[in-house]
Amino acid sequence: MLNETAMAALEQTGANEPEKRIRDRSATERAILKAAKNLLAEEGFQNFGINAVARRAGCDKQLIYRYYGGLDGLVEAIGADLGNWVKDRIPEDTGGMFLLTYGDLMxxxxxxxxxxxRDDPLMRRIVAWEISENTEQVRRLSEARSKALGLWLDRMRGSLTPPKGIDPAAVNALIFASIQHLVLSAAAGGQCAGLVLKNGKDWEKAATALKRLVRGVYG
Amino acid sequence: MLNETAMAALEQTGANEPEKRIRDRSATERAILKAAKNLLAEEGFQNFGINAVARRAGCDKQLIYRYYGGLDGLVEAIGADLGNWVKDRIPEDTGGMFLLTYGDLMxxxxxxxxxxxRDDPLMRRIVAWEISENTEQVRRLSEARSKALGLWLDRMRGSLTPPKGIDPAAVNALIFASIQHLVLSAAAGGQCAGLVLKNGKDWEKAATALKRLVRGVYG
DNA sequence: CCGGTCTGTCACCAATCGGTGAGTAACAGT
DNA sequence: ACTGTTACTCACCGATTGGTGACAGACCGG
Structure with a gap:
């Protein structure tokens, strides 16, 4: 007599199994990495674990240990992808504008x-993870992220120099901190410090406020 | 024959037990609440659970269910304390300064x-919790916190009015967002967006940058 | 003294977690 | 066709989780 799970398995294998990738290591590795990224993006770091990733990837967790050396290695692989984030998600050109001053740039x-x-849930989860935990995993993710971001900033700056008399590192840290917290708070609860952030109208207001803030310091 | 735990128990009760509060419900309730707050402040929301709280409070978890109706009720009790945060941690007076303009105030x-x-680890953990999860628990905490904060802001503002032509709600949300993310990021990893934040010197730089940011928009 | 209520403890439950060792099935080389 | 390697699955481990029912002892009113 067959139990229900066995019946279901038979049904699956017997009826329709369009892409039953079998014995393709690199494909499995990619599937695991993709599953991990999707899981982290959708569920957050709270329930991010070996079992959950394996479940979503549709393979045994043992393979994660074998191919990535456990969760740590898998997280590191995610971090390696982060280097490409900037060039994937943020346009290089200036959008037809001439950036004459440091204020224009910022x-x-x-x-x-x-x-x-706002458009990248995975990155949001990672940022939230960074400020919630301080394990080695997260530290490496954080490092990869800030490194990529710093590189992008340097590349975009070109030869523009900030106004004298102010500390651009500290000011920019505050600006980017405000953006990150605003977006994370909005993604979590739909508002930030009492400011509702749901429809496009709300975000326009936030954007103009951000412009004002930047222009206030950098002119 | 006695096992080791029994021996230890005997030793404890036999030798020295200065305040063995027995059958004091309100004292137990206070101990549980205190344990929960300390646990959340020290360990974060990651390992915040019934078992951990009971362990730290030195009582059975059953009592948490009985007295608080489970973790939810306990979290709600923590949220109730949040109303007092502002008046406990933030001075009322202006520090001898005259706040003439809205810029002075902000x-x-x-x-x-x-x-x-920066001085309140519990509040930091709660803020981090807010942007990491969206459960009913957290939503209520968040509500209590933003409500208390809004009240404080209103009370301090007095009759001062923001400059015309700008959206104070959005701008202030950005400013407070930047502060929160800066502090959380520093508490977690010692830096924020590449800006190191460890000793007092670092924080002075951040404070001046913050002042510049505020003065930039509000004059 | 007895019975009931309140406070607190303990033992147990199913579920899930990270982690490991053993076994199986598909492939490649000869 | 036999053999060894590679890719993969399965069953199990101890630990911990949230949650519950049963029980023991202190107190209080009668």
């Missing part, structure tokens, strides 16, 4: 970063 | 909030 970068983060 | 409030958040 205003544009701020808005680009805001939109990019 | 600069002072920003710095006060920065320091207060």
């Amino acid at each position: 205003e544009r970068l701020s808005l680009l970063f805001l939109e990019a983060l | 600069e002072r409030l920003s710095l006060l909030f920065l320091e207060a958040l």
